[in-house]
Amino acid sequence: MLYAVVSLAVTGLAFGALLAFAAQRFAVPVDPRVEAIKKELPNANCGGCGFASCGALAEAIAGGRAPVDGCGVGGSPVAQKIGEIMGIGVEDKEPQVARVKCLGGKAEAEELFTYEGIRDCRAASIPQIQGGFKACTYGCLGLGSCVRVCVFGAMSMGPNSLPVVDDTKCTACGKCVAECPRSIIELVGRSRKVHVCCQNKDKGAVARKLCKVACIACKRCEKACEYDAIKVENNLASIDYSKCTNCGACAAACPPKCIIDERPSEECEVAAS
């Protein structure tokens, strides 16, 4: 018994000493800034920055291979702190949120055929099957690749098989933006309340046949806007957010209602009157 206790204790001590010695002998000099930056990062390891982990991003920032505001999730406050560590000033950026810019769900958009393949938007958009089962070649396929790629649980499939973003959970990491084969999702400033939710660049008459809520390039939004913030180019309206004042006049004027106005309803009524 005594033998057992003593031998195990001695072995443990011996190994401990060996490890302590090895730790000193094989010490690798680490840039102290890496640790400091890593402390500031969210450490959710979401991969939104394009690096494998928060640690990898911290090393890249310290090594000058990534910008100090490289972490989209941490946003401005984190960028500021990292800027201090690195001794670089940071411009203030507005916090962002993901927006799905298509309203053509099952009820609104025509389908060319019934798709029975792999339940993934990337698989469903290959050229061998006409680039998708939707008649509109720009719209959301609704198979939820973006939902699966979101590590924050901020996305879910709505009843109309369109993805819905939960603003309280979205960190603007940009993974869904990169995942969507049709580039429907965009990161927009959180203060932005009016969005053109259509990607269709077909001519108006064609677009209308494909989807009830497609932009028909009628230019009524252009005429309604007092700030010159919305323009129709390539048969599709787009908002210049730097000029937009969230007045909602374009959304009120849009016949197919493909421009959404996210403000609380009482504000919208004021704009319409």
Added chain:
Amino acid sequence: MTYFGILIGGLLVSNFIFARFLGICPFLGVSKKLETAAGMSMAVIFVITVASMITWLFNQFILVPLGLEFLMTVSFILVIASLVQFVEMVIMKVSPVLYQALGIYLPLITTNCAVLGAAILNVRSHYGFLEAVVAGFAAACGWSLAILLFAGIRERLELSDIPEVLKGFPIALISTGLMAMSFVGFQGLFQELLH
């Protein structure tokens, strides 16, 4: 010929995953992608082979002379955990590239039952030093074979239309079971070699 038998035994006949059910946690945890499975495989092969050497020596020259074989489990855990820590430090210093490649997988193996299992099985089988090392290496290769095959299957499962209740671990465990059943086909191979 014995070595060949030990190799085949570790790879196919008594595969660590499909016949001995050892190392199931990392097998399920790290098999979502082929890349991570490959990284883990490298780490496991390395650690189990080295651990087989060290534990065999430890058993032969410390436990057996002192008549302390009953401390095998405890002391082997101690040896393996220290060894992995030590290996991690050395790799960090010697080859940062390899350290990056193995990354989180090395420390994950510190207390893996597959490593301890290999060490204890070596002692139970009364292997000599070389045989023990070969057996450890074979067992680790068998484990790697299993996880690489399984990662391929899981990548396809990810894109399949699976009933909600079976998504994730349930379907993974069922698939593993089916693979284990297919590996039963190797039972009885080289019986005369494996006694």
